[in-house]
Amino acid sequence: MKAIKKDDKLYIQAFREIRAYIIRNGLRPGDLLPTEHDMSEKLGVSRNVLREAIKSMELMGMVQACPGRGTEVREFSLDFVFQNVLFFNVGGEDKSVREMFGIRRMLELSYMRQAFYALTEDDIDVLRTCVRQMHESGDENYLAFTNADRKFHMALFRGLNNSVLNSLMEAIWAVDTGFELEKKSPHLVTSISRHEAIIKSLEEYDYRAFARAMEIHFSSGKYLKPDSFEEYDS
Amino acid sequence: MKAIKKDDKLYIQAFREIRAYIIRNGLRPGDLLPTEHDMSEKLGVSRNVLREAIKSMELMGMVQACPGRGTEVREFSLDFVFQNVLFFNVGGEDKSVREMFGIRRMLELSYMRQAFYALTEDDIDVLRTCVRQMHESGDENYLAFTNADRKFHMALFRGLNNSVLNSLMEAIWAVDTGFELEKKSPHLVTSISRHEAIIKSLEEYDYRAFARAMEIHFSSGKYLKPDSFEEYDS
């Protein structure tokens, strides 16, 4: 009957506060956090609660605690987290995985025009290297193939210098490899030729061909398609 | 001189052990872990140390603790990933915030067609309520306004049942409300009328008007515009 908003548990609030502190004060990797004693006093929680928050950060790789010295901020990497996190429903067709692929598809198609005009000759060289690595990895090494695939797409949008887009895409790829490892590979040959088509359009500096190649690349069944671009404004 | 591998800290070992326990015993989402007391006894560590490990898992979304009941294994969710990725990369930088807004704009415009056809009469009622709350919040209470704004947009895409899209948008809003508080409010009156235009198009079941209203809504300067939709395929 009462709609009183209950507060979160203290260790969750503490986690948020410390994270906010790092961001607000622009702490960089290598910088030290205040001591546990200071922070627990400042936040008004016990040292125990505070440690639960700090240790969480440490196990996520955000910070590194060192006795006698302090707690140091580190570069946050998703790979670190994904080594620890548990994946269920691997192998099966998972709804959320397809949703995630769909979002990646949307983002890439949305930003592809900007990306096209931002690409340099060096970037295209990277793309060629990635495709070569796809060929070399072959069927036996699916991890290597996925890795080359990831680098290809990250390189495509690197020129945008959009750090949020970049890390978002990295995150999606990290989840991808986390799941995909257990599955068997799709048609690698088809996938490679589609990437080659993208490169070809770039070499010819043909945006319309590029856009078409990108759409075809994402026309696989594993991408949950949202609004089709073609349908818009038609 | 001695290369003796020093053992990791206890809470890290405890984390690994618990994680291994989940896998070894085939625990599925919904299953309960042993009690903190049992596990700390079994692992030979204090309850304090054990909690540091458990709370790390909870903040990663691997488990959920519930007083009086126990600690439940949970399905992997992207909420945690998106929250932390965005938080760590946005970092209060104006450029990053605008990039993030740009991504939200892209996502909403990309999924708006699906959303349009998925909206029910109840959903539209929610939208009306949100706009009413925007009016009531007024200039003095910007937090209330942003809250209503968030609810409006979340309701728009609720019908899609796309959990990944939802959590991503929630994460973006979380950063938004966190930083926007420090700024002064933009033209609230303009913003309200744009939301009302969206509702009007829905009441008239006019998709083209809806798409136009959505574009106009996002035409403010705070959104870093990527490829314009109109330019595509033209």
Place this chain on the structure above:
DNA sequence: AAATATTTGTCCGTATGTATC
């Protein structure tokens, strides 16, 4: 419905090992 037991949440005090000066 009400009392009881179980489980997590939170705090405190203390001792120890380690890095820094």
Place this chain on the structure above:
DNA sequence: TGATACATACGGACAAATATT
């Protein structure tokens, strides 16, 4: 070498939320 500051680890105690009888 010593002194200090810091994280690590333990145990106990009580509160709050939930489940059980």
